[in-house]
Amino acid sequence: xxxxxxxxxxxxxxxxxxxxxxxxxxxxxxxxxxxxxxxxxxxxxxxxxxxxxxxxxxxxxxxxxxxxxxxxxxxxxxxxxxxxxxxxxxxxxxxxxxxxxx
Amino acid sequence: xxxxxxxxxxxxxxxxxxxxxxxxxxxxxxxxxxxxxxxxxxxxxxxxxxxxxxxxxxxxxxxxxxxxxxxxxxxxxxxxxxxxxxxxxxxxxx
Amino acid sequence: xxxxxxxxxxxxxxxxxxxxxxxxxxxxxxxxxxxxxxxxxxxxxxxxxxxxxxxxxxxxxxxxxxxxxxxxxxxxxxxxxxxxxxx
Amino acid sequence: xxxxxxxxxxxxxxxxxxxxxxxxxxxxxxxxxxxxxxxxxxxxxxxxxxxxxxxxxxxxxxxxxxxxxxxxxxxxxxxxxxxxxxxxxxxxxxxxxxxxxxxxxxxxxxxxxxxxxxxxxxxxxxxxxxxxxxxxxxxxxxxxxxxxxxxxxxxxxxxxxxxxxxxxxxxxxxxxxxxxxxxxxxxxxxxxxxxxxxxxxxxxxxxxxxxxxxxxxxxxxxxxxxxxxxxxxxxxxxxxxxxxxxxxxxxxxxxxxxxxxxxxxxxxxxxxxxxxxxxxxxxxxxxxxxxxxxxxxxxxxxxxxxxxxxxx
Numbered sequence: 001x002x003x004x005x006x007x008x009x010x011x012x013x014x015x016x017x018x019x020x021x022x023x024x025x026x027x028x029x030x031x032x033x034x035x036x037x038x039x040x041x042x043x044x045x046x047x048x049x050x051x052x053x054x055x056x057x058x059x060x061x062x063x064x065x066x067x068x069x070x071x072x073x074x075x076x077x078x079x080x081x082x083x084x085x086x087x088x089x090x091x092x093x094x095x096x097x098x099x100x101x102x
Numbered sequence: 103x104x105x106x107x108x109x110x111x112x113x114x115x116x117x118x119x120x121x122x123x124x125x126x127x128x129x130x131x132x133x134x135x136x137x138x139x140x141x142x143x144x145x146x147x148x149x150x151x152x153x154x155x156x157x158x159x160x161x162x163x164x165x166x167x168x169x170x171x172x173x174x175x176x177x178x179x180x181x182x183x184x185x186x187x188x189x190x191x192x193x194x195x196x
Numbered sequence: 197x198x199x200x201x202x203x204x205x206x207x208x209x210x211x212x213x214x215x216x217x218x219x220x221x222x223x224x225x226x227x228x229x230x231x232x233x234x235x236x237x238x239x240x241x242x243x244x245x246x247x248x249x250x251x252x253x254x255x256x257x258x259x260x261x262x263x264x265x266x267x268x269x270x271x272x273x274x275x276x277x278x279x280x281x282x283x
Numbered sequence: 284x285x286x287x288x289x290x291x292x293x294x295x296x297x298x299x300x301x302x303x304x305x306x307x308x309x310x311x312x313x314x315x316x317x318x319x320x321x322x323x324x325x326x327x328x329x330x331x332x333x334x335x336x337x338x339x340x341x342x343x344x345x346x347x348x349x350x351x352x353x354x355x356x357x358x359x360x361x362x363x364x365x366x367x368x369x370x371x372x373x374x375x376x377x378x379x380x381x382x383x384x385x386x387x388x389x390x391x392x393x394x395x396x397x398x399x400x401x402x403x404x405x406x407x408x409x410x411x412x413x414x415x416x417x418x419x420x421x422x423x424x425x426x427x428x429x430x431x432x433x434x435x436x437x438x439x440x441x442x443x444x445x446x447x448x449x450x451x452x453x454x455x456x457x458x459x460x461x462x463x464x465x466x467x468x469x470x471x472x473x474x475x476x477x478x479x480x481x482x483x484x485x486x487x488x489x490x491x492x493x494x495x496x497x498x499x500x501x502x503x504x505x506x507x508x509x510x511x512x513x514x515x516x517x518x519x520x521x522x523x524x525x526x527x528x529x530x531x532x533x534x535x536x537x538x539x540x541x542x543x544x545x546x547x548x549x550x551x552x553x554x555x556x557x558x559x560x561x562x563x564x565x566x567x568x569x570x571x572x573x574x575x576x577x578x579x580x581x582x583x584x585x586x587x588x589x590x591x592x593x594x595x
Contacts, residue, residue, distance in 0.1 A: 079353070
C-alpha cells in the first residue's frame with residue numbers, strides 16, 4: 001500500500017517537473033524542475049525494485065545513491081555554465097521568441 | 103502496558119501538546135518576532151519531552167545519550183537560528 | 197504502544213504541514229526562514245519516534261543530520277537579501 | 284495499520300504540493316527555499332520506504348548542498364547584474380500541460396505495472412544479499428557500492444572530478460567576499476560554527492566507520508563534511524583562493540587515486556581487477572572518497588579553485 005501511494009505521488013511529481021521544465025524560461029528554474037524530476041524518478045526506482053525481507057533491494061539503493069551524487073555534480077556544473085552564459089550574454093533565460101528579436 | 107510505557111506515553115503526549123502549542127502560536131501570531139517565540143520555545147520543549155519519552159522507552163544508555171545530544175543540538179540550532187532570523191527581520195525594518 | 201507511536205508521528209506531521217502552510221504564505225523572507233526552524237524541531241521528533249516505531253536505529257543518525265542541517269540552512273537563508281519579494 | 288497509511292498519504296501529498304509550489308512560484312528565491320523543503324520531505328519519504336542510507340544522502344546532498352548551490356548561483360547572478368528581475372516571467376507554452384500529463388501517465392503505468400507483476404526470484408539484489416555473508420560487511424548497500432559494483436563507484440568519483448574541473452574551467456575566479464553571506468560581526472554565528480563544524484566532522488567519521496555495518500558510508504559522510512564546509516564558506520571563515528595548494532589537489536583526487544591504486548594493485552597479487560582484498564581496503568578507499576567528495580562539493584559551492592583560511 002505504501003508502494004502504491006508513493007508511485008502515484010512520484011508520477012505526479014514527475015509530471016509537475018516536466019511541466020515546470022517546459023514553461024520555465026529562466027535557466028535556474030529549469031534546473032530546479034530537473035532536480036524535482038530526478039528525485040521522483042529515484043522514488044519510483046526504489047519502489048519498483050521491491051525488496052527482500054528486510055528492506056529494499058540493495059543494488060537499487062546503491063544505484064540511487066550514485067544517482068543523487070551525480071545529480072548534484074551535474075547541477076553544480078550546469079549552474080557554473082549558467083553563470084558564465086549570463087556573464088557573456090547578460091541573459092540567463094531562454095525566451096520562446098529568441099529568433100524573432102535577432 | 104507496563105509502568106515504563108505509561109511514563110513514556112505521558113511524556114510523549116506532553117511533547118505533542120507543546121508542539122501543538124508551537125504550531126498554534128505560529129499560525130495565530132501577527133509578526134515574525136512573536137512567531138519566533140512560539141517556535142523556538144514551545145517546539146524545543148516538545149522535542150525535549152519527546153526525547154525523554156523515547157529514552158524511557160528505549161531504556162538503554164547509548165540511545166538515551168544520543169537523544170540528549172540531539173536535543174541539545176536542537177536547542178543550539180533553534181537559539182542561533184532565532185537570533186539570525188530576528189536580525190534578518192530587523193534588516194527589513196520590522 | 198506502537199499504535200500510539202504511529203499516531204504521534206501522524207500528529208507531528210500534521211503540525212509540520214500546518215507550519216509549512218503558514219511559512220509558505222508568510223509575507224516576509226524572515227517568515228520563510230522559519231521553515232528551517234520547523235524542520236530543525238518537528239521533523240527531528242518525527243524521525244526519532246519513527247526510529248522507535250519502525251525499529252530502525254539508523255533514523256537517529258538521520259535526525260542528528262537534520263538538526264545539523266537546520267543550523268546550516270538558516271545561515272544560508274540569512275544570506276537572502278532583505279524582503280525577497282522584490283529581489 | 285491505519286496510521287501508517289495516513290502518514291504515507293501526508294508525505295506523498297506534501298511532496299506533490301511542494302513540487303507544484305517549487306515550479307509555479309514566481310520569485311526564484313522562494314522556489315529555492317521551497318526546493319530545500321521539498322528535499323527534506325523527500326528524506327522523510329525515504330525513511331518510510333525503509334532506506335535510511337538514501338534519507339541521509341537526500342537530506343545532506345539533495346536538500347542541503349543542492350539548495351546552497353542554487354542560492355549561491357542566484358546571488359552570483361545578482362552580483363553580476365543587480366537589476367536582474369526577481370520574478371522570472373513564465374513562458375506561455377501550450378504544449379507544456381499535455382506533455383506533462385502524458386509523462387506522468389507513462390511513468391505511473393510503468394511504476395504500477397512493475398509493482399503488480401511478481402518479481403523474478405534471482406534479482407541482482409537477492410544475489411548480492413546472499414553473497415554479503417562472506418564479505419564481512421554488514422551493510423548490503425556499502426557491499427554493493429564497494430564490492431559487487433565498485434566500477435560504478437569508481438566512475439562516479441571520476442564524474443565528480445570532471446564536474447569540478449569543468450566548472451572551474453568556465454567560471455571566472457570568484458572575488459573574495461562573494462560567497463560570504465554573514466558579516467563576520469555576528470558573534471553568535473561564531474558560536475554556532477564552533478559547535479557545528481567539529482560536529483559535522485564527528486558525524487561524517489561516524490557515518491564512514493558505521494557504513495560497513497549500518498546505514499552510512501563514504502557518500503553520506505562526504506556530504507555531511509560538505510555541509511560543514513559550506514557553513515564555513517557562507518560565514519567567510521573559508522574564502523575562495525586563486526591557486527590550489529598541493530594538499531588540496533591531492534585531497535580532491537584522493538578518492539579516485541586510492542580506488543584505482545588498490546583496484547589495479549590487487550592484480551599484482553593475482554586477483555582480478557577491482558576485487559578488493561578485504562575490509563581494510565574498503566576503509567582506505569571509503570576514507571579517501573569521503574575527503575574527495577566533501578572537498579569537491581565545497582569547492583563547487585565556493586566557485587573557486589581553492590579555499591584559504593580567513594585573511595584577518
